[in-house]
Amino acid sequence: MLTQIEFTSLNQLALVLTNDVALVPCVARVEALYIAKQKQGSDAAAERFALIEALPIVILWSFDADVVRNAARVKAGHRVSLGDALMAGFAMRYGATLLHKDPEFEQLADVLTLEALPYKTKTR
Numbered sequence: 001m002l003t004q005i006e007f008t009s010l011n012q013l014a015l016v017l018t019n020d021v022a023l024v025p026c027v028a029r030v031e032a033l034y035i036a037k038q039k040q041g042s043d044a045a046a047e048r049f050a051l052i053e054a055l056p057i058v059i060l061w062s063f064d065a066d067v068v069r070n071a072a073r074v075k076a077g078h079r080v081s082l083g084d085a086l087m088a089g090f091a092m093r094y095g096a097t098l099l100h101k102d103p104e105f106e107q108l109a110d111v112l113t114l115e116a117l118p119y120k121t122k123t124r
Contacts, residue, residue, distance in 0.1 A: 022057040022099075025090040027083050029059065066093045078107050088112055 029052060037045035063086070071089030075082060084104065091098040091112050098105060101117035108114065 022055070023060055023090070023094055023096055024052075024055075024057045025060045025087050027086045027090075031083055060090055060094075064093070074108060074111060077111075080104060080108070 029049075032052065033045050033049055036048040067086070067089045069089075070092040071082075071085040074080060074088045074092075075085035078085075080088070081104075084102070087100075088098060088105075088108055088111070090096070097113045097115050098108070099115045099117065101119055103116075103119050105114055106116070
C-alpha cells in the first residue's frame with residue numbers, strides 16, 4: 001500500500017514522464033535500491049529495481065569530465081553527500097531540472113533548477 005506522499009510523488013513523476021524525457025543518473029538508482037533494501041528488505045529492493053526498469057527513462061551510466069567538474073564544484077561549496085553532488089552534476093551537465101524529495105537539495109537552488117516532490121520524512 002502506498003502512503004499519501006508516495007502516491008503524490010508518483011503522480012508528479014507521471015506528469016514529468018508524460019511531458020519530458022526523464023534522465024536518471026545511475027547514482028539515483030543505487031540510492032533507491034540501497035534505501036529500499038535497508039528499510040524494507042531484499043524483496044522490496046528487487047521490486048523497486050523492477051519498477052525502475054519498467055519506467056520510460058534514460059539511464060545516464062557514464063560520468064564525463066563535465067559531470068565530475070560540476071559535482072566537485074557542488075560538493076566543495078555545499079554540505080551535500082557525494083551521491084547528491086553527483087546527481088546535481090548530472091543535472092547541471094544536461095541542463096535538466098533536478099526532481100527530488102530531499103530538502104537538503106534546496107541549498108542548491110543557486111546552481112541548478114529544482115522541482116520538489118513531497119519531502120521524505122525523517123525516521124530514527
